[in-house]
């Protein structure tokens with residue numbers, strides 16, 4: 330495993346993070362035993378950074394993760410837990426309430442990294458009011474570090490300015506070879522400000538592994554039913570990109586998933602892909618994305634092939 334630092338906290342995190350959204354009905358996965366085996370495998374291969382959220386399975390993902398870590402006898406300082414508070418839970422009264430429940434599900438005294446999952450679009454909570462409520466959670470030791478997920482850079486900047494003593498240490502955004510909007514603002518902002526950039530859907534929810542044909546992709550019965558990348562208009566382009574990924578992977582003896590993740594890691598040293606897995610063997614395969622680098626020429630070929638994609642989100 331390769332390691333890096335969470336922001337400039339000095340906290341050592343693995344270069345790949347395990348995503349625990351998979352432990353939820355969104356992915357049709359409610360089997361605790363399977364979740365535990367995935368967590369166990371991640372720890373075994375050196376992953377110490379795990380991402381969950383209060384909303385995943387309405388607490389189920391946090392609960393499975395907390396229970397698994399406890400049953401596996403993982404010491405608290407052996408793992409860095411990131412969880413997320415939804416934008417709807419950001420009134421100053423709800424922030425401590427939500428954190429208390431999260432701590433109980435995670436079976437811990439403190440959350441290593443708490444990110445706001447998305448901006449409070451519906452309730453008009455004032456930015457500085459909720460940011461100060463989060464800072465108080467750090468002051469009292471319930472949370473160690475703060476971050477923002479799915480925030481535009483302008484709003485992240487405004488939120489940051491509300492903090493008196495703390496600073497953000499991480500941003501979380503969608504970033505994968507087929508969906509590269511984070512490049513314009515988020516990645517340079519993270520680089521300039523010493524923030525970790527947690528890249529979600531780094532495999533495009535599995536699309537970039539190339540394991541589904543166009544017909545199979547259309548038959549998926551989970552969260553991907555409504556995912557733009559799996560719409561035939563987009564997915565046919567993704568399959569063309571996967572051909573290039575596979576060809577390059579063959580040179581290195583690497584699978585498409587390993588190549589797609591390596592491309593992200595090579596892009597910037599602030600990027601930490603959060604990879605979801607539905608089995609221990611996927612975790613094992615994904616960890617093969619670290620410990621080597623694509624050549625500049627191959628990295629560029631993928632860059633160019635992926636820039637040919639024109640993904641649309643207008644799918645109906």
Ligand SMILES: NC(=O)c1ccc[n+]([C@@H]2O[C@H](COP(=O)([O-])OP(=O)(O)OC[C@H]3O[C@@H](n4cnc5c(N)ncnc54)[C@H](OP(=O)(O)O)[C@@H]3O)[C@@H](O)[C@H]2O)c1
Nearest residue numbers: 348349350529530531532533534535538586604605611614
């Ligand atoms: N902040 C946010 O708004 C946000 C949004 C989304 C996700 N996230 C976080 O990011 C994490 C990852 O994102 P994601 O779940 O959307 O997508 P992802 O990591 O791109 O894709 C995960 C899916 O790809 C497939 N897969 C994984 N490894 C594979 C391998 N080696 N070979 C073949 N297939 C493989 C699995 O599905 P199948 O086996 O079923 O194909 C798995 O469920 C989540 O768990 C969550 O923690 C955050």
